[in-house]
Amino acid sequence: MPAITRPLRSVLYIPGSKPRALDKARGLSADAIIFDLEDAVIPEEKVSARETLGEALKTGGYGTRMKIIRINGLDTKWGADDAKAAAAMGADAILLPKVNSPADLEALAEIVGDIPLWAMMETPAGMLNAPAIAAHRLLECMVMGTNDLAKELQCRARADRLPMLTGLGLCVLAGKAHGIALIDGVYNAFKDDEGLKLECEQGRDMGFDGKTLIHPAQLEVANAAFSPSESEVDLARRQIEAFEECEATGQGVAVVDGRIVENLHVATARETLAKLDAINALGTE
Numbered sequence: 503m504p505a506i507t508r509p510l511r512s513v514l515y516i517p518g519s520k521p522r523a524l525d526k527a528r529g530l531s532a533d534a535i536i537f538d539l540e541d542a543v544i545p546e547e548k549v550s551a552r553e554t555l556g557e558a559l560k561t562g563g564y565g566t567r568m569k570i571i572r573i574n575g576l577d578t579k580w581g582a583d584d585a586k587a588a589a590a591m592g593a594d595a596i597l598l599p600k601v602n603s604p605a606d607l608e609a610l611a612e613i614v615g616d617i618p619l620w621a622m623m624e625t626p627a628g629m630l631n632a633p634a635i636a637a638h639r640l641l642e643c644m645v646m647g648t649n650d651l652a653k654e655l656q657c658r659a660r661a662d663r664l665p666m667l668t669g670l671g672l673c674v675l676a677g678k679a680h681g682i683a684l685i686d687g688v689y690n691a692f693k694d695d696e697g698l699k700l701e702c703e704q705g706r707d708m709g710f711d712g713k714t715l716i717h718p719a720q721l722e723v724a725n726a727a728f729s730p731s732e733s734e735v736d737l738a739r740r741q742i743e744a745f746e747e748c749e750a751t752g753q754g755v756a757v758v759d760g761r762i763v764e765n766l767h768v769a770t771a772r773e774t775l776a777k778l779d780a781i782n783a784l785g786t787e
């Protein structure tokens with residue numbers, strides 16, 4: 503599966519059952535939208551949500567934002583019909599909840615064919631099987647489900663997320679090894695910007711590409727946290743320039759701000775600038 507090259511700083515969940523939110527999303531600055539048929543939709547509305555979502559996607563207007571549909575698990579009475587309906591809705595990917603092993607993804611592929619898949623990583627079994635899941639031929643992205651994970655781990659909610667870091671770290675390692683995207687879990691207190699900022703920064707520092715969000719008010723904080731900062735961009739430019747000057751004189755190591763710069767640091771610097779370009783291009787697409 504080719505790697506996703508577009509930014510995924512902010513990935514907003516929208517309940518598939520809420521026409522007002524589905525409409526509002528057309529004008530929001532989310533890099534991607536997860537149209538949810540699973541936990542954000544009550545059982546009584548599962549079937550009608552499928553129809554409401556189908557109409558919204560048919561109408562369109564979501565621009566270049568990535569469109570992902572989260573279906574109910576295939577072990578529920580809605581899962582298989584959700585999968586068939588989602589495949590017909592022209593989304594960029596289908597997101598399967600509570601993936602425990604690559605066999606779960608294979609079961610979905612048997613229904614929908616070879617379309618890109620995303621996996622919710624939110625069970626202890628799933629996290630222990632992260633390397634095999636990340637290796638699945640159709641998998642494009644792992645999304646952390648930290649609410650379900652906390653439930654399964656029976657852990658305490660802590661600002662530093664210490665009880666969950668082993669699982670999140672396993673997914674980061676597996677995802678990076680297979681070149682797929684990684685999106686961090688949601689921050690439930692959607693009116694707490696400072697707490698969200700800290701959690702975004704923690705996820706960014708761990709290597710996540712972005713954060714899943716539950717409310718439009720969280721978009722700005724996530725977009726800022728997962729964009730290269732001005733000082734990172736400035737440093738990247740200076741590292742490239744200094745290294746190129748050194749190379750021209752036959753040396754393999756430059757020094758910038760008292761730190762060595764080798765070709766691997768230059769590769770990271772170039773990635774920073776490429777990310778900035780991709781973000782800037784969003785406004786012009």
Ligand SMILES: CC(C)(COP(=O)(O)OP(=O)(O)OC[C@H]1O[C@@H](n2cnc3c(N)ncnc32)[C@H](O)[C@@H]1OP(=O)(O)O)[C@@H](O)C(=O)NCCC(=O)NCCSC(=O)C[C@H](O)C(=O)O
Nearest residue numbers: 515516517522523526527541542647648649650716717718
């Ligand atoms: C949390 C909410 C229930 C709050 O809703 P509400 O009270 O309506 O909020 P506001 O009045 O502040 O809304 C203002 C306007 O914004 C629109 N809105 C609200 N939320 C969204 C959204 N997610 N996307 C798009 N637009 C949204 C409202 O319609 C208002 O619009 P307008 O009236 O035109 O001004 C609500 O935000 C919500 O339902 N959020 C999504 C919850 C959700 O998706 N949960 C499931 C995903 S989390 C999860 O399951 C992760 C994982 O599986 C795990 O285990 O961790």
Ligand SMILES: [Mg+2]
Nearest residue numbers: 624647649650
């Ligand atoms: Mg969940």
